Amino acid sequence: MLGAGYAIAATGLVVTYTTSGVFNFAQGAVGMVAAFCYWELVSAHNVPVLLSLLIILVLGASVSGALVERVLMRRLHGASSERPVMVTLGLMVILTGVATLVWSPTTERQVNNMVSGQFRLAGINIQYQEVLIIGVALAVAIALRALFYSTRTGYALRAVVDDPELLAMSGVSPNRMSQYGWILGFMMAALAGVLLAPTQTTGISIEAMTLLVVNGYAAAIVGRLKNIPVTFVAAIAIGLAENYVINYILPHVPQNLVPDITYALPMAFLFIALVTLPSVRLRAVGRLTTMRAPRVAGGRESLVAGAGFFVVAIVVALVFNGTEVKGTTFLDLAGLVMTLGIAGLSLVLLTGYSGQVSLCQFSFMGIGAFVMGKIAGGGSVLGLLAALGVCAGAGALIALPTIRLRDLYLALATFAFADAVATGFFPDSHIYGSGGVSIGRIDIFGIDFAGDIAEFLLVTALFVLAALLVLAIRRSLFGRRLVALNDSPAAYATVGLNIGFTKVAVFAIAAGMAGLAGALYGTVQGVVGTTDFDIFPGIVFVLFITIWSIRTVSGAFLAAVTYVVLNQLWPNGVGLFAGVGIILIGRAAGGLLGIGALQFRLPWVRRPAGVDEMVGSPVGMAAMNGETRAAG
Amino acid sequence: MPPAEPRGGGTSALSVSEVAVRFGGVSALNDVTLTVEPGTVTGLIGPNGAGKTTLFNVISGLQVPDRGSVHLFDTEVTSMKPHRRARLGLARTFQRLEIFGTLSASENVQVGLESTVKWWEWRHLQRVVPWKRRAAAGAGAGDGVGTAGPDRVPALRPGSLAASTCDRLLEGVGLAGLGGEQSANMSTGLARMVELARALAIGPKLLLLDEPGSGLDEAESKALGELLAKLAAGGMAVLLVEHDMELVMRICDPIYVLDFGDIIAAGTPDSIRKDPMVQAAYLGEAEPEANPAPEVDFSRPMTFGPEVEGLDR
Numbered sequence: 001m002l003g004a005g006y007a008i009a010a011t012g013l014v015v016t017y018t019t020s021g022v023f024n025f026a027q028g029a030v031g032m033v034a035a036f037c038y039w040e041l042v043s044a045h046n047v048p049v050l051l052s053l054l055i056i057l058v059l060g061a062s063v064s065g066a067l068v069e070r071v072l073m074r075r076l077h078g079a080s081s082e083r084p085v086m087v088t089l090g091l092m093v094i095l096t097g098v099a100t101l102v103w104s105p106t107t108e109r110q111v112n113n114m115v116s117g118q119f120r121l122a123g124i125n126i127q128y129q130e131v132l133i134i135g136v137a138l139a140v141a142i143a144l145r146a147l148f149y150s151t152r153t154g155y156a157l158r159a160v161v162d163d164p165e166l167l168a169m170s171g172v173s174p175n176r177m178s179q180y181g182w183i184l185g186f187m188m189a190a191l192a193g194v195l196l197a198p199t200q201t202t203g204i205s206i207e208a209m210t211l212l213v214v215n216g217y218a219a220a221i222v223g224r225l226k227n228i229p230v231t232f233v234a235a236i237a238i239g240l241a242e243n244y245v246i247n248y249i250l251p252h253v254p255q256n257l258v259p260d261i262t263y264a265l266p267m268a269f270l271f272i273a274l275v276t277l278p279s280v281r282l283r284a285v286g287r288l289t290t291m292r293a294p295r296v297a298g299g300r301e302s303l304v305a306g307a308g309f310f311v312v313a314i315v316v317a318l319v320f321n322g323t324e325v326k327g328t329t330f331l332d333l334a335g336l337v338m339t340l341g342i343a344g345l346s347l348v349l350l351t352g353y354s355g356q357v358s359l360c361q362f363s364f365m366g367i368g369a370f371v372m373g374k375i376a377g378g379g380s381v382l383g384l385l386a387a388l389g390v391c392a393g394a395g396a397l398i399a400l401p402t403i404r405l406r407d408l409y410l411a412l413a414t415f416a417f418a419d420a421v422a423t424g425f426f427p428d429s430h431i432y433g434s435g436g437v438s439i440g441r442i443d444i445f446g447i448d449f450a451g452d453i454a455e456f457l458l459v460t461a462l463f464v465l466a467a468l469l470v471l472a473i474r475r476s477l478f479g480r481r482l483v484a485l486n487d488s489p490a491a492y493a494t495v496g497l498n499i500g501f502t503k504v505a506v507f508a509i510a511a512g513m514a515g516l517a518g519a520l521y522g523t524v525q526g527v528v529g530t531t532d533f534d535i536f537p538g539i540v541f542v543l544f545i546t547i548w549s550i551r552t553v554s555g556a557f558l559a560a561v562t563y564v565v566l567n568q569l570w571p572n573g574v575g576l577f578a579g580v581g582i583i584l585i586g587r588a589a590g591g592l593l594g595i596g597a598l599q600f601r602l603p604w605v606r607r608p609a610g611v612d613e614m615v616g617s618p619v620g621m622a623a624m625n626g627e628t629r630a631a632g
Numbered sequence: 633m634p635p636a637e638p639r640g641g642g643t644s645a646l647s648v649s650e651v652a653v654r655f656g657g658v659s660a661l662n663d664v665t666l667t668v669e670p671g672t673v674t675g676l677i678g679p680n681g682a683g684k685t686t687l688f689n690v691i692s693g694l695q696v697p698d699r700g701s702v703h704l705f706d707t708e709v710t711s712m713k714p715h716r717r718a719r720l721g722l723a724r725t726f727q728r729l730e731i732f733g734t735l736s737a738s739e740n741v742q743v744g745l746e747s748t749v750k751w752w753e754w755r756h757l758q759r760v761v762p763w764k765r766r767a768a769a770g771a772g773a774g775d776g777v778g779t780a781g782p783d784r785v786p787a788l789r790p791g792s793l794a795a796s797t798c799d800r801l802l803e804g805v806g807l808a809g810l811g812g813e814q815s816a817n818m819s820t821g822l823a824r825m826v827e828l829a830r831a832l833a834i835g836p837k838l839l840l841l842d843e844p845g846s847g848l849d850e851a852e853s854k855a856l857g858e859l860l861a862k863l864a865a866g867g868m869a870v871l872l873v874e875h876d877m878e879l880v881m882r883i884c885d886p887i888y889v890l891d892f893g894d895i896i897a898a899g900t901p902d903s904i905r906k907d908p909m910v911q912a913a914y915l916g917e918a919e920p921e922a923n924p925a926p927e928v929d930f931s932r933p934m935t936f937g938p939e940v941e942g943l944d945r
Binding site: 281282283476477478480481483484486487488490491492493494495496497498499505 | 713715717718722723724726730731732734735740742743744749751827830834
């Protein structure tokens with residue numbers, strides 16, 4: 001039954017992907033909102049079930065799907081390939097943010113089966129609800145198959161990603177076809193949410209419902225994001241496997257491991273799917289970077305700016321020492337900004353330079369902080385080094401199965417990893433549990449950084465060093481290779497450079513940096529726990545840095561400031577800010593900092609002719625579609 | 633049509649043997665066999681959709697053939713990764729530009745020059761530290777990397793070996809003085825030359841060029857012809873796909889003609905000009921043997937327009 005629900009969600013993902021080339025990370029959130037609306041209508045307001053379904057699926061889901069395509073996605077034509085990922089993530093955090101405001105998480109909401117009763121077949125009790133879900137899933141699969149392969153619209157839907165221009169020449173609007181794809185995708189997400197809601201025996205929760213669809217990711221990947229029948233069968237198989245593990249294997253494992261295994265299952269399925277996927281052939285897509293390259297500060301300039309930054313930090317430390325903001329020391333908050341800034345710098349290196357998306361930098365931070373807390377009493381340099389090493393190793397392991405594949409799969413793998421770590425690993429009583437882990441302030445060779453000022457200046461100095469390092473890497477041979485790999489993988493390989501090695505190397509370096517950032521975060525905060533490194537805050541942070549500019553050091557710093565400040569002012573609204581922000585930024589590759597007037601440079605540095613902004617052109621779209629074709 | 637025999641019995645730079653590629657029900661290459669000898673510019677011509685780019689992808693490793701084998705300098709490479717083939721001495725350019733658009737023209741070339749440098753070695757790692765850079769700069773390609781003006785991301789330290797090689801390459805393809813330009817902002821013709829310089833930077837023994845002449849004006853095209861002839865004279869093997877027939881007839885020998893995935897003719901420019909099958913393919917004659925057509929006038933440039941996307945995939 002679970003499998004049938006996943007099947008609907010997963011085929012929805014595939015439908016949207018095949019018709020628009022965009023993997024909708026908000027699929028789970030759409031299902032979650034549908035489930036809550038269903039509860040609101042049926043359980044709270046006694047609206048008849050069929051009428052509720054009509055309102056949710058036909059009115060709500062289809063209209064919002066059409067709007068999302070028209071208002072958010074269509075504008076992204078010509079954007080860099082990671083941008084659609086960011087915008088659908090933005091949609092996800094908006095939906096979860098709004099849901100948190102509308103449906104208070106403290107109330108328990110139990111969704112009842114649509115049809116009650118059960119019957120016995122071959123000695124097994126079967127509920128009518130289960131029959132309904134399986135029946136609906138089968139009907140959806142058959143209807144989609146018929147639509148895609150037997151109707152003119154279906155052919156156009158399948159053709160739109162392959163060659164929108166050619167499709168347009170035959171008199172069909174590619175935009176219209178993409179819109180149909182989004183409408184279908186949203187309707188199936190909503191259907192899956194409504195059908196799966198009664199399976200949540202402890203009531204529906206925003207986070208659980210949003211992440212329920214991660215199981216569908218593995219199925220969609222087995223279907224290589226384009227094959228509906230294979231996706232469907234894979235989803236059913238995953239549902240059965242999950243039932244099997246829960247009913248037959250878990251009773252035999254120690255009780256305290258049961259939740260860990262349950263939560264890690266989607267991740268395990270996803271990784272099995274990734275490993276079994278055949279390699280994607282490198283393709284020459286004729287990609288042309290249409291963006292002006294962001295300025296990279298020279299060695300001397302960055303040294304001067306770094307020193308200036310540190311001097312300002314000293315002044316800030318002296319002026320604000322002892323000041324409190326809502327019960328937290330100002331310098332502690334500023335220290336958190338610096339440590340998050342280091343995590344942001346890891347994303348500049350990874351996503352900004354090499355174009356790979358990671359949604360699990362917060363997970364590495366959490367692992368880093370845990371390692372720091374457990375090694376040598378929690379305040380030693382050894383702990384910092386161990387955090388760096390452990391996370392770099394973990395990063396390499398996550399990147400390895402995806403290097404043969406397109407970058408989207410890395411984003412999916414990191415999302416699943418962040419989910420598994422946040423829901424299964426961190427809450428374990430041996431890791432953070434409910435109490436968290438204490439981490440002392442750092443002691444370097446007998447010099448104690450216990451005082452607020454000393455601690456703040458230490459993390460500031462490390463942030464400045466990390467920033468100088470990232471800029472130095474960009475100016476180095478390795479940095480040139482990262483940018484080259486992002487611009488043209490096909491050319492990169494044909495000049496004799498190893499794509500897989502470079503990807504794993506940069507991912508491991510970025511993971512190590514994030515681990516170090518987490519360890520430092522722990523020393524500033526004192527005690528860290530599961531909620532510090534949850535999946536949603538991690539995604540929100542990635543969005544903030546994309547909004548400011550993921551290709552610059554200033555972007556990383558400003559994202560950290562924004563994140564910490566908003567979390568102090570309005571914790572429930574942080575996601576809304578991030579989601580709305582990324583939607584407003586749209587395809588502007590340089591982010592806010594790409595806007596000329598906001599560009600900062602030292603007074604004596606010459607201003608170049610242009611600013612880093614996207615020169616909108618259909619070439620990027622062609623590149624995006626070229627990548628899409630690579631799925632074949 | 634039998635392939636041209638290796639001249640002098642030496643090792644061929646490239647030998648493609650009975651390679652077949654199918655995309656779904658469409659046959660893109662049908663038992664294609666050809667060889668390219670060192671010191672020659674070999675031409676590969678044919679109408680759009682004939683399979684030329686697919687063949688290039690098979691040779692450079694972007695496409696694994698369904699059947700057949702590819703040898704580079706006697707090494708079997710049929711299923712070898714593209715970067716390992718490049719290390720054997722194979723370089724290529726692309727019909728649809730594949731430049732590193734964020735980087736400047738000279739940085740594009742630099743990536744090629746440094747392709748054998750292992751960045752994780754200590755002597756390269758320490759150059760990341762600003763004050764170590766000068767001390768570490770020494771001999772060898774890729775060394776001597778320093779910072780130039782603040783708005784110029786990394787540039788080559790003037791006077792270093794790598795810098796002079798880079799300048800020489802850019803000058804060789806007619807880009808002298810344009811090294812600092814961001815390559816994405818260059819015209820198609822100039823960007824093609826950046827691609828060519830980057831390909832030459834890895835020091836290839838076999839060079840595959842996919843329509844390098846498109847987007848070039850007459851003078852540039854003439855200069856390109858001279859450059860290719862010079863490279864071949866230096867011992868390099870060049871395989872050229874080009875629609876500018878005047879250029880092909882002038883510098884290529886032998887020439888292979890590909891049509892619907894089949895090699896329909898191979899030989900000297902003269903024999904190709906007179907070949908009835910070639911005339912049929914280009915002029916649309918149905919029965920060339922019964923009705924010998926006049927020689928195809930290749931002296932005027934024949935252009936076929938951009939290839940329809942998707943056919944080669």
